Amino acid sequence: MTFEQAVEKFDPVLGLEVHVELNTETKMFCGCPTTFGGDPNSQVCPVCLGLPGSLPVVNAKAVESAIRIGLALNCSIAPWSRFARKNYFYPDMPKNYQISQYDEPIAVNGYLDVEVDGQTYRIGIERAHMEEDTGKSLHMGGATGRIHGADYSLVDYNRAGIPLIEIVTKPITGTGAKAPEVARAYVTALRDLLRALQVSDVRMEQGSLRCDANVSLRPSPDAQFGTRTETKNVNSLRSVERAVRYEIERQADVLDGGGVIVQETRHWHEDTGKTTSGRTKEEAEDYRYFPEPDLAPVAASAEWVDQLRTTLPEPPAQRRARLQQDWGFTDLEMRDVVNAEAVELIEETIAAGATAGGAKKWWLGELARRSNDSGVALADLGIDPDGVARIETLIAEGSLNDKMARQVIDGILAGEGTADEVVASRGLVVVSDDGALTVAVQEAISANPDVADKVRGGKVAAVGALVGAVMKATRGQADAGRVRELLLETLGVQE
Amino acid sequence: MPALSRDDVAHLARLARLELTDAELGHYAEQLDVILGAVQRVSEVAADDVDPMSHPVAISNVFRPDQQVPGLTSDQALSGAPAVEDERFRVPRILDEE
Ligand SMILES: [Zn+2]
Numbered sequence: 001m002t003f004e005q006a007v008e009k010f011d012p013v014l015g016l017e018v019h020v021e022l023n024t025e026t027k028m029f030c031g032c033p034t035t036f037g038g039d040p041n042s043q044v045c046p047v048c049l050g051l052p053g054s055l056p057v058v059n060a061k062a063v064e065s066a067i068r069i070g071l072a073l074n075c076s077i078a079p080w081s082r083f084a085r086k087n088y089f090y091p092d093m094p095k096n097y098q099i100s101q102y103d104e105p106i107a108v109n110g111y112l113d114v115e116v117d118g119q120t121y122r123i124g125i126e127r128a129h130m131e132e133d134t135g136k137s138l139h140m141g142g143a144t145g146r147i148h149g150a151d152y153s154l155v156d157y158n159r160a161g162i163p164l165i166e167i168v169t170k171p172i173t174g175t176g177a178k179a180p181e182v183a184r185a186y187v188t189a190l191r192d193l194l195r196a197l198q199v200s201d202v203r204m205e206q207g208s209l210r211c212d213a214n215v216s217l218r219p220s221p222d223a224q225f226g227t228r229t230e231t232k233n234v235n236s237l238r239s240v241e242r243a244v245r246y247e248i249e250r251q252a253d254v255l256d257g258g259g260v261i262v263q264e265t266r267h268w269h270e271d272t273g274k275t276t277s278g279r280t281k282e283e284a285e286d287y288r289y290f291p292e293p294d295l296a297p298v299a300a301s302a303e304w305v306d307q308l309r310t311t312l313p314e315p316p317a318q319r320r321a322r323l324q325q326d327w328g329f330t331d332l333e334m335r336d337v338v339n340a341e342a343v344e345l346i347e348e349t350i351a352a353g354a355t356a357g358g359a360k361k362w363w364l365g366e367l368a369r370r371s372n373d374s375g376v377a378l379a380d381l382g383i384d385p386d387g388v389a390r391i392e393t394l395i396a397e398g399s400l401n402d403k404m405a406r407q408v409i410d411g412i413l414a415g416e417g418t419a420d421e422v423v424a425s426r427g428l429v430v431v432s433d434d435g436a437l438t439v440a441v442q443e444a445i446s447a448n449p450d451v452a453d454k455v456r457g458g459k460v461a462a463v464g465a466l467v468g469a470v471m472k473a474t475r476g477q478a479d480a481g482r483v484r485e486l487l488l489e490t491l492g493v494q495e
Numbered sequence: 496m497p498a499l500s501r502d503d504v505a506h507l508a509r510l511a512r513l514e515l516t517d518a519e520l521g522h523y524a525e526q527l528d529v530i531l532g533a534v535q536r537v538s539e540v541a542a543d544d545v546d547p548m549s550h551p552v553a554i555s556n557v558f559r560p561d562q563q564v565p566g567l568t569s570d571q572a573l574s575g576a577p578a579v580e581d582e583r584f585r586v587p588r589i590l591d592e593e
Contacts, residue, residue, distance in 0.1 A: 024561050031564025040582040041573060045566030061561035082549060089512055091586040138583065147590050154583035157572070286510055291549030299555040 003245055006252030007177040011221045014172040014183055014244065015214035015228065016123075018190055020165050020200045021133060021207070022065050027161035028132045029056030029099065029295075034163075036206055040156035048132075048161035050095030055294050058083075062163035063106070063298055065199040066130045067308050069165055070107025072193055072315070073125045077305045081106045083130070083292040091155050092134035100166075102289040105129035106298065112193070113317070114185040116178050123186050124170030135160040165199075171225065179215075179248060184241035187211050191237075192316040204235050211240055215247040217255060226251075227261040231275050234268045243268045247275055323347060327356035340368055342378055345385055352389035358396075362388050366406060370413070383412045390419040403476045404428045430479045434486065437470070437478060441486045444469040455491050463487050499527050 001009075027034060030047035046054035070077050084102035110125035136159050141151030167190065175182040191202045191209055202209045216228035229251070234243045251261050265278035314322070320343065324334040327346070337343055342363045349359035363378060367388070371378045391408055394400040400408065400423070411422030422428070444466045445452045454462040463484060470483045488495065504524045508515045515523065541547075569582050578585035 026561050026563055030566070031559070031562060032566045033563050039569060041569040041584070042582075043566065044569075044572045045564070049567070049572060057557065057559040059561050060558035063558065080555075087510070091584070091589065137586075137589075139589075140580075150590075151588060153586050153589055154580055155586055156583050286506070288510065293549060296550055296552075296557040297555045 010217035012179040017212040022163040028163040043158040073110040075107035075110030100131035101129035133162040180245040196313040348385035354389040354392040358392040
């Protein structure tokens with residue numbers, strides 16, 4: 001069944017669970033660093049290794065971040081909140097339990113508005129709770145590093161204990177054929193919000209933002225919810241959309257063929273674009289949650305919450321609308337900017353002295369092209385807003401032309417220093433000395449008498465060929481506008 | 496009131512990865528029943544005006560600042576591990592073959 005047929009015949013219901021790693025200096029319950037990419041088991045201590053006798057203590061900053069996230073998601077902040085033990089045997093948690101929150105989460109009952117094709121969808125937030133991340137396992141032997149068929153596993157606990165916030169939506173209904181796009185728009189909006197709050201790196205490719213997608217189908221919007229599956233390992237925005245779409249098609253096929261959906265965990269495979277069956281409900285763990293006796297409850301006073309409320313940033317959607325107005329971009333232009341993740345870059349480039357149009361021209365033009373070619377995000381290309389602004393200034397002053405500006409970018413990206421250093425070391429100077437240009441202009445005219453005649457005869461557009469000749473003679477270092485003026489002057493033509 | 500069945504004990508034993516014989520299941524069911532009975536007595540004295548608590552001391556908001564504290568080196572961390580490979584804890588197969 002095609003996707004179109006599937007959503008024609010069934011009404012999809014979604015539920016999204018997003019785990020976000022906080023960017024605190026230290027872990028949730030101990031003073032170990034949270035830096036990504038350290039040597040295995042070099043960022044551990046008795047607490048996060050679960051050694052006997054060690055005791056956890058809550059990281060104040062993590063609680064603050066949790067409350068700020070809750071507030072930004074329009075949640076109520078619980079005046080009384082507790083941690084709970086989630087018990088299970090799995091070597092990624094050395095304690096044999098994960099400290100999480102169960103029936104008393106820090107934040108409940110909020111929403112986040114997202115927009116798809118001009119329509120706003122209000123996504124209800126069930127809860128946001130605090131917990132700790134698990135260690136990382138490498139599965140050895142067997143095929144392709146998968147846990148099934150592995151002979152043994154190797155565990156690194158650097159990640160174990162890093163503060164996580166799990167954000168769970170209420171059932172998302174009424175999205176119909178837009179369900180996959182709404183799912184993606186939600187995770188995108190959530191990522192932007194978390195980034196604006198500066199509480200996380202929100203890098204899906206590094207796992208600091210992870211999404212599990214629950215999908216179920218029902219015959220009509222007034223029917224009861226169908227049986228859902230939970231797709232794990234959805235680790236890019238594009239995958240969120242693809243995984244939801246795939247799961248809608250798959251379930252529709254099963255239901256249409258008279259089958260039943262099994263409540264189970266499914267794994268998303270980026271390479272094949274499919275999900276495969278994982279644990280079924282019957283095998284699912286009984287986690288035996290109980291209040292964590294080693295930790296005191298968190299009582300968020302009204303004063304504390306109010307104080308944190310004053311630290312909330314302008315909501316990303318509102319901020320975008322304001323910037324679009326300031327910059328005078330059309331909806332389409334702004335959408336391109338947002339899609340290219342260039343909002344902050346352009347904002348900073350303008351702050352560094354460029355015009356809105358100039359900043360956009362470079363970030364969405366030359367630099368976006370290089371970003372696409374290399375697969376490196378714009379922000380990581382190796383040129384910063386100051387550099388781009390400086391290039392724009394040099395162009396405005398007439399000391400660089402666009403072609404030379406691209407060479408300056410080459411130099412900056414190659415690590416040759418700042419814009420000015422590259423200009424100096426590569427000898428990139430616009431030839432603006434009229435004396436030198438006049439010679440080149442005369443030569444161009446005598447070498448192309450036919451063209452010169454055409455221009456004299458009133459075909460001013462033909463002067464382009466002469467401009468090209470002069471630019472070539474000056475190895476692109478002349479100011480094309482000035483060259484044109486000089487040519488027309490010499491030929492006695494007025495525009 | 497508590498009446499822990501042998502099935503309950505078998506379930507708990509499975510969750511705790513304990514392999515119990517039939518005789519042990521019966522034995523522990525009896526013992527656990529006694530323990531639950533003892534704990535149950537608390538509810539006889541707990542009135543409605545007493546909030547359940549998870550911590551023996553009525554305190555809240557015990558936090559530490561977000562500051563690094565030296566931990567263990569990887570050598571120290573791995574020193575008690577039964578098996579180590581590539582600076583990681585080596586653990587037996589997690590899932591059986593399907
Ligand atoms: Zn630690």
